Amino acid sequence: MSEEITADILTTHILDLAASGKRMDGRSADQYRPVSVEIGFVTTADGSALARIGDTTVLSGIKLEPGKPFPDTPNAGVLTTNAELIPLSSPTFEPGPPQPWAIEVSRVVDRAIRAAEAIDLTKLCVTPGEKTWVCYVDIHVLDHSGNLIDAAMLAGISALHHAILPSKRFGIGEADTPLDVQHTPIECTFVRLGDAIVVDPSFEEERAAQGRLTVATDETGRVVAMQKGLVGAFSPDDIRATVERAFHHGDRLRTVARKGGTL
Amino acid sequence: MGSVGAKEVPVLLSPEGIRVDGRRLDELRPLRVVAGPLHRADGSAFVEWGANKVMAAVYGPREVHPRHLQQNNKAIVQCKYNMAAFSVDERKRPGLDRRSQEISKVIAEAFESVIFAEEYPRTSIDVYIEVLQANAGTRCAGLVAASVALADAGIPMADLVPAVAVGKVAGEIVLDLNKAEDNFGEADLPMALVPQSGRLVLLQMEGHMTREELSRALDMGVKGCHVIYDKMKAALRDRYSAARPTEVAA
Numbered sequence: 432m433s434e435e436i437t438a439d440i441l442t443t444h445i446l447d448l449a450a451s452g453k454r455m456d457g458r459s460a461d462q463y464r465p466v467s468v469e470i471g472f473v474t475t476a477d478g479s480a481l482a483r484i485g486d487t488t489v490l491s492g493i494k495l496e497p498g499k500p501f502p503d504t505p506n507a508g509v510l511t512t513n514a515e516l517i518p519l520s521s522p523t524f525e526p527g528p529p530q531p532w533a534i535e536v537s538r539v540v541d542r543a544i545r546a547a548e549a550i551d552l553t554k555l556c557v558t559p560g561e562k563t564w565v566c567y568v569d570i571h572v573l574d575h576s577g578n579l580i581d582a583a584m585l586a587g588i589s590a591l592h593h594a595i596l597p598s599k600r601f602g603i604g605e606a607d608t609p610l611d612v613q614h615t616p617i618e619c620t621f622v623r624l625g626d627a628i629v630v631d632p633s634f635e636e637e638r639a640a641q642g643r644l645t646v647a648t649d650e651t652g653r654v655v656a657m658q659k660g661l662v663g664a665f666s667p668d669d670i671r672a673t674v675e676r677a678f679h680h681g682d683r684l685r686t687v688a689r690k691g692g693t694l
Numbered sequence: 695m696g697s698v699g700a701k702e703v704p705v706l707l708s709p710e711g712i713r714v715d716g717r718r719l720d721e722l723r724p725l726r727v728v729a730g731p732l733h734r735a736d737g738s739a740f741v742e743w744g745a746n747k748v749m750a751a752v753y754g755p756r757e758v759h760p761r762h763l764q765q766n767n768k769a770i771v772q773c774k775y776n777m778a779a780f781s782v783d784e785r786k787r788p789g790l791d792r793r794s795q796e797i798s799k800v801i802a803e804a805f806e807s808v809i810f811a812e813e814y815p816r817t818s819i820d821v822y823i824e825v826l827q828a829n830a831g832t833r834c835a836g837l838v839a840a841s842v843a844l845a846d847a848g849i850p851m852a853d854l855v856p857a858v859a860v861g862k863v864a865g866e867i868v869l870d871l872n873k874a875e876d877n878f879g880e881a882d883l884p885m886a887l888v889p890q891s892g893r894l895v896l897l898q899m900e901g902h903m904t905r906e907e908l909s910r911a912l913d914m915g916v917k918g919c920h921v922i923y924d925k926m927k928a929a930l931r932d933r934y935s936a937a938r939p940t941e942v943a944a
Contacts, residue, residue: 473780475780488732
């Protein structure tokens with residue numbers, strides 16, 4: 432595959448550039464690619480959003496259905512996040528069971544939604560121990576050009592923000608009501624390129640990266656989830672600085688996540 | 695909508711011959727074709743057709759996976775048709791089901807009929823179709839998208855392959871079934887045409903039609919395919935006459 436052959440040459444080039452404070456696409460170390468969110472892209476879903484970061488495109492659809500609560504949490508609803516890294520989005524993705532790193536994307540996004548208590552699961556309960564809403568957050572990666580975690584999070588939380596509980600369809604209530612979303616977690620991902628730590632890695636930068644760090648923040652100033660990935664290391668000072676940057680970007684991305692539009 | 699509540703057969707055709715969505719008997723739903731919206735694929739296309747939204751990507755000719763499927767004298771065409779969990783009213787469990795596998799097979803065979811596969815021995819041409827929003831006719835929408843994606847990928851082939859479903863609704867032959875017509879109609883006849891040769895490379899049928907009705911349905915489908923064919927060509931022309939302004943959203 433030509434992709435593997437060019438990887439080494441590109442990696443050297445990317446690291447050389449980073450050493451002089453530059454990036455291949457001309458961005459600064461602390462600059463995202465253009466971000467946009469289109470809300471309501473899929474009308475068959477109870478909520479949906481198409482998120483783009485540069486060429487990376489991710490579609491998320493919410494489905495809300497009645498189901499049974501887990502025996503250990505009879506008063507709480509059920510939240511399931513599932514990311515499909517379909518072969519359409521990259522030449523290296525194969526059909527079949529999800530690869531470990533696809534599972535990582537789902538789980539990191541799931542953790543941020545859960546830990547931020549974006550949704551008060553107790554409000555999804557219909558009859559304790561018997562009936563509750565099950566909230567499926569399905570994330571479909573359409574175009575993988577780097578930084579899937581941030582794009583998946585953005586698509587997922589935007590879709591949740593605009594989801595409607597289909598109470599009428601399932602005979603649970605008189606009228607359909609908006610899903611109550613109380614917090615807006617946002618993931619910001621950074622990669623190390625030599626001594627530089629850059630935000631929103633492109634596909635090529637992810638390949639060259641010497642460590643990846645994702646920080647999820649919410650609007651109340653809490654860090655709600657983190658994930659270090661790839662081979663590489665970060666010092667405590669690196670992490671502190673990265674968290675500050677994650678709050679800065681998080682606040683900007685949150686407005687797009689809530690209202691849609693471009694950044 | 696959904697599974698709850700008894701289903702009543704709606705009135706599908708007015709006395710004046712106007713369909714539930716206001717169309718005439720031989721009228722297509724609005725169709726938009728975008729060539730090349732994806733950046734990682736060798737070729738791609740997005741189709742918005744009525745309330746359907748379908749994305750297709752093509753990779754190849756590339757190495758064959760799994761290796762034992764490799765053929766020494768020609769390329770193989772592999773197709774995966776998949777529906778997103780949120781593409782239908784009731785959430786579809788992710789993964790392959792029998793319906794998707796059958797559709798994938800007949801679509802792959804339709805394309806093998808037009809691709810000059812002997813030019814790329816020991817390779818695979820992989821076609822991926824993702825249904826993002828479904829509203830009857832997804833296999834035809836997928837085929838149209840995939841055909842444009844194949845052309846966008848530069849795969850040599852005899853022709854583009856437009857596709858459409860014809861059906862029977864309230865006793866009348868109609869073009870391009872919508873969801874209500876698909877659910878409650880009397881027959882469904884998806885087909886794909888090679889316009890240059892006038893031959894069909896995909897044909898399925900379910901329901902009941904007389905010989906005479908079937909004959910009319912075939913003519914109506916072929917006519918519809920020619921309209922779709924023009925849109926497919928226009929999409930490719932747009933893609934390659936401009937720099938790269940193609941995006942999924944309008």
